[in-house]
Amino acid sequence: MASVGGLRGVGASWGGVSSVVWVLVVARAVNRIGAFTLPFLGVVLTVEFGASLSQTGLILALFGAATIPSRLLGGQLADRIGRRRTIVLGLAGCAVAQTWIAVSDQLWSAVLAALLLGLVFEIYEPPSQATIADVTEPVDRPAAYGLLGAAMAAAGVLAGLLAAALSHWGLRWLFIADALTCLACAVLVARALPADVRPTSEPTTTTTVWRDRRLLILLAGGTVFATMYMQLVIGLPLSLLEQGLPTSGTGFILAVSAVTLILAQRLLRVQRLDDFTSLTIGYALLAIGLIVSAFAETLTVYLLATVLWSLGELFLLTRYLTLASGLAPDHARGRYLAVFGLSWGIATAIAPLTVTWLLESFGPEGLWLSSAAVAVALAASQPWFRTRLAPA
Numbered sequence: 314m315a316s317v318g319g320l321r322g323v324g325a326s327w328g329g330v331s332s333v334v335w336v337l338v339v340a341r342a343v344n345r346i347g348a349f350t351l352p353f354l355g356v357v358l359t360v361e362f363g364a365s366l367s368q369t370g371l372i373l374a375l376f377g378a379a380t381i382p383s384r385l386l387g388g389q390l391a392d393r394i395g396r397r398r399t400i401v402l403g404l405a406g407c408a409v410a411q412t413w414i415a416v417s418d419q420l421w422s423a424v425l426a427a428l429l430l431g432l433v434f435e436i437y438e439p440p441s442q443a444t445i446a447d448v449t450e451p452v453d454r455p456a457a458y459g460l461l462g463a464a465m466a467a468a469g470v471l472a473g474l475l476a477a478a479l480s481h482w483g484l485r486w487l488f489i490a491d492a493l494t495c496l497a498c499a500v501l502v503a504r505a506l507p508a509d510v511r512p513t514s515e516p517t518t519t520t521t522v523w524r525d526r527r528l529l530i531l532l533a534g535g536t537v538f539a540t541m542y543m544q545l546v547i548g549l550p551l552s553l554l555e556q557g558l559p560t561s562g563t564g565f566i567l568a569v570s571a572v573t574l575i576l577a578q579r580l581l582r583v584q585r586l587d588d589f590t591s592l593t594i595g596y597a598l599l600a601i602g603l604i605v606s607a608f609a610e611t612l613t614v615y616l617l618a619t620v621l622w623s624l625g626e627l628f629l630l631t632r633y634l635t636l637a638s639g640l641a642p643d644h645a646r647g648r649y650l651a652v653f654g655l656s657w658g659i660a661t662a663i664a665p666l667t668v669t670w671l672l673e674s675f676g677p678e679g680l681w682l683s684s685a686a687v688a689v690a691l692a693a694s695q696p697w698f699r700t701r702l703a704p705a
Contacts, residue, residue, distance in 0.1 A: 331448035333506065334457050337441055340501040341461060342468040343494055354414075354427065355665070356550050356560055357484045362420040366551075370669030372424055373547060377661025379431025384439065384658050388651020391440035392644070395509020396447075397502060403436025404499035410434075411492035415485045435658060439651040444506075446638035446646055454638060455588075458631035462574065478564075522648050528640050530701050532653055535633050537691060539660035540667070541599070541684050545622065548668040552606075552677040553615070562612045566619050573623040588632045589699040595628030596692035600685045607681035625688075636702065 355373055358364040364372065383403075390399040410430035417423040449457045522528065550563040586594070602622025609615045633653070641649030671680040 331457075333448045334445050334460065336502070336505045337444060338461050338464040340498045340505070341441065342464040343498045343501060353484055353487055353550060353560075353563065355547055356554060356563075357414070357488075358420070358423065358427075359554070360560075361484060362417075362423055364420060366669050366673060370665045372427060373665030374662050375424075376427045376431040376434075377543075377658060377663070377665065379428050380435045380661050381655055381658035383432050384435035384651050384654045387436035388439040388443075388648040388654070390436070391443055391647030391651070396440040396444045396647075397506040397509050399440040400437050400502050400506075401499045403433055403440075404495045404502070406433030406436065408492040408495040408499070411488045411495065415488035415492070431661075435654065438654055438657075439647045442634055442638065442650045442654075443647040446641070446650075451639055454635050455631055458634045459578065462578075462627075462631055465571075468571075484560075522645060522652055525640065525649075527702050528637070528649060528652060530698070531633070531636055531640070532656055534691070534694075534698055535637075535653060535656035536659050537687065538629065538633065539656040540663050541687060542626075543657075543660045543664035544668050544680070544684055547664050548672070548677075548680055549606075549615070551668065551672060552680070553612075555672060555677060556610065558612055558615075562615065565612070566615060569616050569619045570623040570626075573620050574627055577624055577627045586628075588636055589695045591628045591632050592698075593692050593695045595625045595632075596688045596695075597625070598622065598628065599625030600688035600692065601625075603681045603685035603688060607678045607685070609677075 354376070355369045358369045358372055359366065387399055387403060390402070407430065410426055410433060413426035413429065414423055417426055445457050445461065446454060549566060550560060553560065553562050599622050602618045602620075602625060605618035605621060606615065609618055633656075634650075637650055637653040638646065668680060671683060675683075
């Protein structure tokens, strides 16, 4: 892609991490400070609009299904009109949808706004992930994606505390805050990222991307992980609600998770591990945290579980992006990451249904123990993935 060469020439780099990456890291951190609405969306639908638990699950599933074309659109636009334009478009769309949810006074209006949010929610991701890969050598990508994760965690401390504070005033204020940070992030990206350069040729089609067997295997594994992650995001606030614990506890859980990630980034040498060893350790820690969650009855125990599964996230989150970006040729990186990123859209559609069904049928204990069993299976399957994803 023509814009890749231009991006590599912009700014100096620090330890293999380009200044372009730092711009994205800062912008994403600004956005992350307000991006705490998704865990509360189910609670808002239930508390503010009177939706039943099964209705909430269906609405959140529709939101998740809407993110699938959103992700594909983000990949197509990233490779066709440029990374910066696509990022700004996605963030502006999120701001509009978040504001619509906040001002809705009927359930049907909130549902339409949630669907719009799903349709624009993932546009940002493929171009931002592709830009990091564009300007970073393969050996430095775990560090670059890790830097993004650390910045997200640091902003997450403020996000969690802000969510806990604003939730006392009214849950709708969470969506207003998120809309404002989306706009701030869009302005920063528009002013600081280099101008887009349109590609002069189209050597790889979307159909060709779908024929890459290794990408499809990675997509399958990533979808299972993403579903577990989304079950945490959606299931934790609903579990607290089911057990009569305060909804503000979700904000404290987010803050503790962020602090854990920041401290662990400093103390552990995660980047020195190869991808599949890191994934194995991550799934084992995730399973332990989920087991503790299954038997939690107080916020204190939930916070202990949060430390454990957050340590698992540290070993997991950046590795899938590193593997996916390594499979992609330069000119199709946006589409490769978009196809891989469908794992999150599929997960966001599946997780609300599994969470609400498991909570209604088996309670929090059944939800978290079944998730822990899947985490153990994924840890045990990493040697198989290592063999299948080896370079041809």
